[in-house]
Amino acid sequence: MGVSVLVLGHSGAGKSTSLRNFSDGDIGIFNVAGKPLPFRKKLPKLDHAAYGQIHQVLQSNKLRAYVIDDANYLMAFQNFRMAKQTGYGKFTDMAVAFEGLLEAANHTNDDTIVYFMMHPDYDETGRMKPKSIGKMLDNQLTIEGMFPIVLLAENDESGYHFVTKSDGTNPVKAPMGMFAEAVIDNDLKAVDDAIREYYEMEPLSVVGKGGEEPRNDGSK
Numbered sequence: 131m132g133v134s135v136l137v138l139g140h141s142g143a144g145k146s147t148s149l150r151n152f153s154d155g156d157i158g159i160f161n162v163a164g165k166p167l168p169f170r171k172k173l174p175k176l177d178h179a180a181y182g183q184i185h186q187v188l189q190s191n192k193l194r195a196y197v198i199d200d201a202n203y204l205m206a207f208q209n210f211r212m213a214k215q216t217g218y219g220k221f222t223d224m225a226v227a228f229e230g231l232l233e234a235a236n237h238t239n240d241d242t243i244v245y246f247m248m249h250p251d252y253d254e255t256g257r258m259k260p261k262s263i264g265k266m267l268d269n270q271l272t273i274e275g276m277f278p279i280v281l282l283a284e285n286d287e288s289g290y291h292f293v294t295k296s297d298g299t300n301p302v303k304a305p306m307g308m309f310a311e312a313v314i315d316n317d318l319k320a321v322d323d324a325i326r327e328y329y330e331m332e333p334l335s336v337v338g339k340g341g342e343e344p345r346n347d348g349s350k
Contacts, residue, residue, distance in 0.1 A: 132238030133325060136274060137292075137318070138250045138260060138300070139283030144290035144316040145247045146199055148283065149173065151319035156334045157195040160184050162203045180204075181227055188234050188244070195322060195334060196235075197245040204228060205263045221264030228267060232276045241331050243322060246277070250300075258282075258300040274301040279308070279325065283316055290316040 159175035235244035251261035282293040294309040
């Protein structure tokens with residue numbers, strides 16, 4: 131079973147920027163919204179990735195780290211495609227599709243980490259949660275409960291960083307002793323190193339496993 135990690139953050143909080151220190155071959159990026167990466171380094175990515183493509187790559191599991199950037203848009207784009215459908219059935223379909231992706235990420239190999247980058251929303255009490263569409267995921271699943279590690283990306287006067295410990299208003303969490311500080315640099319490669327050391331997983335090599343990567347060449 132692989133490790134799934136949730137990275138929450140508003141637009142501009144540095145979620146995508148945190149990928150900057152990975153090398154080609156380290157990680158496969160599913161770029162759901164199709165936006166250019168916010169740095170000059172070229173990393174393999176599949177723009178406008180859809181559920182079927184992501185499932186196919188995760189099942190083949192040729193790499194040991196993947197990121198689903200802007201994962202919320204998988205639900206949002208599906209919602210727009212079904213905008214003319216009436217009734218609650220479409221919301222059930224959206225919930226089932228996203229839950230299936232969470233399960234697929236958790237069923238990758240033991241040395242694989244899948245990062246879900248998502249925008250936050252807030253419940254009626256003001257507590258932060260991952261943004262979703264419809265109530266089924268929130269009421270019957272609780273998205274953040276599927277992740278052993280939840281980080282919060284923030285950008286303030288001190289710069290870009292990850293929050294690793296909750297203040298009670300957000301779902302941030304990590305195993306005891308994984309991160310020494312409550313606030314760390316927004317470097318997802320360093321986070322990946324810390325997770326692999328904690329769980330005694332093999333660290334990423336510079337060239338990865340030399341397998342398939344999500345790319346915009348028609349192969350995936």
